[in-house]
Amino acid sequence: MKKQITQLVDDLDGTVLEHGGTTIRFSLEGRSYEIDLSSDNADKFRRAMAPFIAAGRATAGRTTSGVRRPSRNASGELAAIRSWAQSHGFTVGDRGRISAEVRDAYERAH
Incomplete structure (x- = not known):
């Protein structure tokens, strides 16, 4: 065997x-x-x-063929992160960039 x-x-x-x-x-x-x-x-x-x-800008991903893929945030993920963060005591605005600290905490929780 x-x-x-x-x-x-x-x-x-x-x-x-x-x-x-x-x-x-x-x-x-x-x-x-x-x-x-x-x-x-x-x-x-x-x-x-x-x-x-945190200082950078998110961009939509591309494959090697050059065909554009949807960005991670295109599906409403930003709204979900904001809602989660606000309900868990993070200070997050209704618009604008979400800090890496908040994104990391959200990722760890899910």
């Missing part, structure tokens, strides 16, 4: 992810990346990126 075992490994520190972990996809200067991280390292990544994301 032959048994094949596949392990997910944290790409940053090499630890075996026994209880899941997460794959984070991101883009920088026109190149797309994905990285498998433990929950702790994923949190570190999100905290490190938060000030840059």
Whole structure:
């Protein structure tokens, strides 16, 4: 009998992810990346990126074929984030940018 075992490994520190972990996809200067991280390292990544994301502008994604994909927020996700944030004690305006801190909290809750 032959048994094949596949392990997910944290790409940053090499630890075996026994209880899941997460794959984070991101883009920088026109190149797309994905990285498998433990929950702790994923949190570190999100905290490190938060000030840059907060200062940046969201853009609609594109595939390599150039066909435009709908943005994540096109489906009313912004309204859902605002509603959730306001009901959970975050200060969020009815319009404008939503901070990375609020977005991260929303993502963790869902």
